[in-house]
Amino acid sequence: MTDTTCHREHEVLAAVKTGEITDELRVHALECQQCTELVLVAGFMNRGAKQLEAAGPLPDSEYLWWRANLKQREIQSQRATSVISLIQRVSLVAGGLVTLTLLRGVLPELFSWIAGLRSAAHLVSIPGGMASPTLVILVCLGLLAAPKVFNLYGA
Amino acid sequence: MMFMNWTWTTTGGGAALAATLSSGPTAAPIERTSAMDEQSFRLFYDTTARPLRAYLIGACGNPSLADDLLQEAYFRLIRSQFRANDEDHRRNYLFRIATNLLRDHYRRRRPETSDIQDMAAGGRDHGDQIAARSDLVHSLQELKPRERELLWLAYVEGMSHKEIADALGLKTGSIRPLLFRARKRMAGVMRSKGLAP
Numbered sequence: 581m582t583d584t585t586c587h588r589e590h591e592v593l594a595a596v597k598t599g600e601i602t603d604e605l606r607v608h609a610l611e612c613q614q615c616t617e618l619v620l621v622a623g624f625m626n627r628g629a630k631q632l633e634a635a636g637p638l639p640d641s642e643y644l645w646w647r648a649n650l651k652q653r654e655i656q657s658q659r660a661t662s663v664i665s666l667i668q669r670v671s672l673v674a675g676g677l678v679t680l681t682l683l684r685g686v687l688p689e690l691f692s693w694i695a696g697l698r699s700a701a702h703l704v705s706i707p708g709g710m711a712s713p714t715l716v717i718l719v720c721l722g723l724l725a726a727p728k729v730f731n732l733y734g735a
Numbered sequence: 736m737m738f739m740n741w742t743w744t745t746t747g748g749g750a751a752l753a754a755t756l757s758s759g760p761t762a763a764p765i766e767r768t769s770a771m772d773e774q775s776f777r778l779f780y781d782t783t784a785r786p787l788r789a790y791l792i793g794a795c796g797n798p799s800l801a802d803d804l805l806q807e808a809y810f811r812l813i814r815s816q817f818r819a820n821d822e823d824h825r826r827n828y829l830f831r832i833a834t835n836l837l838r839d840h841y842r843r844r845r846p847e848t849s850d851i852q853d854m855a856a857g858g859r860d861h862g863d864q865i866a867a868r869s870d871l872v873h874s875l876q877e878l879k880p881r882e883r884e885l886l887w888l889a890y891v892e893g894m895s896h897k898e899i900a901d902a903l904g905l906k907t908g909s910i911r912p913l914l915f916r917a918r919k920r921m922a923g924v925m926r927s928k929g930l931a932p
Contacts (some may be wrong), residue, residue, distance in 0.1 A: 593890065597893060652814050655814075
């Protein structure tokens with residue numbers, strides 16, 4: 581297929597779109613194979629396009645404007661929120677790491693202190709069970725949770 | 736001489752379209768190199784929405800889908816804060832957005848589904864019925880998506896090869912041969928459907 585095109589296609593297309601044509605161009609369009617085809621296709625398409633343009637009501641422009649701006653605000657707020665949640669995640673991870681590091685240093689000492697309490701219990705007549713590590717931890721947790729449970733900080 | 740009757744009786748639509756675009760309050764020039772405010776958007780929308788929807792229906796064959804894509808195209812235009820040199824520039828940009836949306840749709844669509852078949856089966860409203868009956872819509876569905884877009888942008892929208900290349904993401908030099916082949920195919924489809932001598 582050779583894709584030769586006529587140098588007068590622009591003129592012919594303009595004539596198809598406006599409906600204004602000179603006799604000389606009309607003769608050319610009839611004689612030139614490319615222009616004949618152009619008139620056929622472009623004329624058909626423009627007629628069909630007019631039909632489709634009339635098809636049904638359009639969405640309201642005000643509604644579109646309002647929705648587009650709403651969507652824009654949503655995107656902006658999502659961006660802002662995503663930064664905040666990223667910072668929260670980073671700080672949680674950092675907090676976790678710090679806690680772990682502290683526990684690594686403190687736990688052995690804590691356990692040795694508790695073990696010391698157990699061994700010293702019989703010297704001061706404290707029942708051995710009272711100095712068990714589990715019980716000490718539970719008591720500590722209870723002391724920490726008590727203000728919350730009994731609403732000591734007020735509403 | 737069916738050709739002559741056809742040609743010069745069908746061009747009235749083109750003239751009306753040209754008149755619509757070149758006169759009246761809706762064709763007021765939009766402020767240069769500025770993003771749109773609500774007023775200029777409304778003017779721009781009044782001028783471009785119907786031609787854009789016709790383009791989308793022609794390309795995808797489904798008025799309901801075309802309406803969805805139309806809305807998305809305007810959303811993206813507004814969100815882009817595109818600074819246009821003039822109304823034509825903005826209009827071309829809008830058609831480019833719409834063409835990209837069509838591409839996304841073709842990519843997502845399962846190969847066994849056909850929009851025009853869905854539409855004919857659904858036939859929900861007046862727009863669907865017009866499109867289902869349209870010889871143009873049926874003929875365009877016989878072409879490849881790119882061929883439909885090329886023909887529409889060139890012959891209905893009257894875009895230059897450069898503008899078409901920008902809208903379709905092609906090289907300007909490739910538009911002429913592609914358009915030539917698309918036109919040949921369209922003429923063949925029209926003949927096969929008895930729409931051309």
